[in-house]
Amino acid sequence: MARVFSGIQPSGDLHIGNYLGALRRFAREDPDSDAVFCIVDLHAITVPQDPASLRARTVEMANLYLASGLDPERVTLFVQSHVPAHTELAWLMECTASFGELSRMTQFKEKSDHRDFVSAGLFTYPALMAADILLYDTERVPVGDDQRQHLELARDVAQRFNSRYGETFIVPEAVLPTAAARVMDLQEPTNKMSKSTESPQGTVGMLDEPLVIEKKFKRAVTDNDSEVSYDVAAKPGVSNLLSILAAATDRSIDEVASGYTQYGPLKSDTAAAVIELLRPVQARYAELSADPDATQAILARGAENAREVSTPVLERAREAVGLLPRP
Numbered sequence: 494m495a496r497v498f499s500g501i502q503p504s505g506d507l508h509i510g511n512y513l514g515a516l517r518r519f520a521r522e523d524p525d526s527d528a529v530f531c532i533v534d535l536h537a538i539t540v541p542q543d544p545a546s547l548r549a550r551t552v553e554m555a556n557l558y559l560a561s562g563l564d565p566e567r568v569t570l571f572v573q574s575h576v577p578a579h580t581e582l583a584w585l586m587e588c589t590a591s592f593g594e595l596s597r598m599t600q601f602k603e604k605s606d607h608r609d610f611v612s613a614g615l616f617t618y619p620a621l622m623a624a625d626i627l628l629y630d631t632e633r634v635p636v637g638d639d640q641r642q643h644l645e646l647a648r649d650v651a652q653r654f655n656s657r658y659g660e661t662f663i664v665p666e667a668v669l670p671t672a673a674a675r676v677m678d679l680q681e682p683t684n685k686m687s688k689s690t691e692s693p694q695g696t697v698g699m700l701d702e703p704l705v706i707e708k709k710f711k712r713a714v715t716d717n718d719s720e721v722s723y724d725v726a727a728k729p730g731v732s733n734l735l736s737i738l739a740a741a742t743d744r745s746i747d748e749v750a751s752g753y754t755q756y757g758p759l760k761s762d763t764a765a766a767v768i769e770l771l772r773p774v775q776a777r778y779a780e781l782s783a784d785p786d787a788t789q790a791i792l793a794r795g796a797e798n799a800r801e802v803s804t805p806v807l808e809r810a811r812e813a814v815g816l817l818p819r820p
């Protein structure tokens with residue numbers, strides 16, 4: 494069974510980019526794969542988090558994973574900090590990745606820009622991400638386009654470790670979506686939609702109410718032209734709407750684009766499609782939130798499974814490096 498692994502940070506409200514680029518795809522994974530999904534709370538604290546919100550978001554995140562259709566009987570769902578092997582292997586990864594490689598990460602450059610305080614953790618973050626993936630002998634990592642560079646680094650680090658110390662890790666592959674790999678902000682369609690709250694009107698939350706979703710799409714930035722066509726460079730706003738509508742309705746962009754001559758109907762149909770897409774997820778989310786003990790039990794079982802799978806991999810890596818077995 495192919496091992497699949499992916500993670501999401503509980504660092505803000507999840508949006509339709511996270512749903513289309515990640516969560517919905519997790520739920521659609523081949524039932525024959527052995528899937529492990531993680532709420533990466535240790536990644537979230539690379540930037541300051543309010544402790545109470547972090548706790549609440551971690552549970553919210555678990556419910557969103559489940560509401561998106563993950564079956565906890567079939568997949569492993571757990572919280573990163575419940576499995577200490579992640580931080581332990583991260584150290585070995587930090588000693589395998591180079592300073593230069595980490596300095597070239599575009600997400601680090603974007604996230605550290607304009608900040609008074611940049612944590613060392615924000616810089617070494619991709620080494621922790623490599624540890625997350627390699628700990629589970631992962632073959633496939635479903636992610637959105639923005640994680641492509643981090644995945645390349647995880648592959649490079651795995652290969653370097655294997656060539657220094659002998660075959661230890663499986664070299665993982667990133668799996669990118671065919672549609673909506675990079676959902677853009679509705680107000681600033683040259684920026685990706687993001688969990689940070691800098692553009693609330695441009696970000697469609699997974700838990701936004703239908704009326705709010707409708708309003709955000711109605712106000713989406715398009716252009717002065719009036720032709721509906723897919724051209725990301727010349728028409729970023731319209732292209733983003735087409736790609737959201739195509740992904741939400743499981744159609745190709747060409748098929749969707751040929752149905753419109755005006756922006757108004759494109760916006761209202763995209764809003765309607767997103768509302769329908771999220772309706773069952775929001776309903777399941779409300780049920781799950783009403784039973785926090787059930788979620789806790791799922792996370793406890795998930796952590797136990799994750800520890801079982803990751804312990805021998807960590808031991809293999811420790812031994813390869815030359816660390817003495819633990820007495």
Ligand code: TYM
Nearest residue numbers: 499500501502510511514515622636637674675676685686
């Ligand atoms: P994060 O939490 O920022 O995002 C979670 C997932 O959502 C995807 N995504 C998007 N997809 C399409 N359009 C968008 N606008 C958009 N924004 C986000 C991301 O690509 C991701 O798949 N470093 C990771 C978390 C992580 C991880 C891992 C992922 C930590 N360890 C191991 C995979 C494997 C992150 O910050 O994702």
